[in-house]
Amino acid sequence: MLGPLQHKAATSTPGTNPLLYLIYLQAISLAFTYVAGIWVAITVHNISFNLPEVLEHGLASSVFVLLTGLVGFIAALQGQRKVSIYNFVLFLITVLTGSTGFALLGNPTDATQIAITNLSMMASVAIGMPITGFSLAKVSSISRGIAQDLSPVAFMTYIALGALSLTIIAGAAVASTPLYAFAVVTHVGFAALTVALVLGVLVVSILEGSGASASNWEPQRVAYSLLGLASVSVAGGDGVIYLTSGDLSYLVVMAEVAVLVYAFLMIAIGAPYRWGTLARRRR
């Protein structure tokens, strides 16, 4: 790994760090993997590896695992130890959970295998969300040459991503009959926590603009956390409609809107412009 000085030289030039773009690509591939996986789980009944839905999910997850390995290694080359270790762990988990998918393709009707695959893959997606969020926040702050102290907004966004992850895992467990009651209660509980935390991100982002800390204000963060709050509310609404109507299409929409929450939080945490930068550009 590079020393601190080499690391600073390699990463301090704004807008030149390829790692940042790789993390964005990694997050996009994670979102695609999740959406395609939900689509397969809900709409495909006789799973086989030559179905287009399964191939799309496989392709998206392969890109995700590839980018996770790449981000981990490039971060190691740039001396970003934590980003590297977290992505390496995520890489191993994703490869192992991918192998449960192979087992499912061989035993598509085995209920235990279905539950193991669903839960492990959802756990992999869920662990990926806070890790990509952390990686993006860390690398973007270094690229913009700003202090790496953990701000209240960044801290709250990490927890919101974590709560969203646990909501997703509990949601996957709902499909398992023995876990149904516990999973529903946990899913609703974590969903409520996620809403509260995204609201918290919004409030703290707005408060950053008041008083002495006005120079830290990032208007994009306010806008994207507001969009995240709207998305998480819509996802919650879809969940309630699904419970009352039983229409599976609402379940698919709920999962896809949950991806938007992840996307908006990711953009908020790596908000590319600061208030001071915008003001200078206007001048």
Place this chain on the structure above:
Amino acid sequence: MEEAQKDATLKGEEVGNLGLIGLRLTLRLCYANFIVYLVLYVTGMYINIYITGGVNTIGISDLSNMIHMVAAILNFVFTFIVMVVGFLYAMRKVAMFSLGAVVCLIVGTLGGIVFLETGGGRLSGALTLAGGWIMSILFMLALFLSYYATIKVMRAIKVLEATNRT
């Protein structure tokens, strides 16, 4: 070593701008990749000789096949990382050799999918055998290309060490 002598040593050498520590880390990744190549080869041969050697077929969820596919994933990721490092840190030969290996692995994987999809056994037909042959030949080619990329990384390390550069 004199500065002019160091410059002469560096002339024509492709050392990139990764630095000695980064190059050593990349070399370790290359070594790890060779271990994965070995696992891939051993599991592939095991499947070839002990499972599909007679009239048996292999399924996607067989344990030996799963180990083989996980090894293939690791192999592809490691080779791809070396390729990207080559492109990002100005080591053209490392990048190009690894790019060749990556292309071979992609086409070889497609051959593997054809093998599984068309029956997964030696007596499953000409297309199955063709898939198997494509997989095997391109695996060997990828191994050679990765070997040359590793040689280039080793060369860059030796040049930087000889000139006391970091």
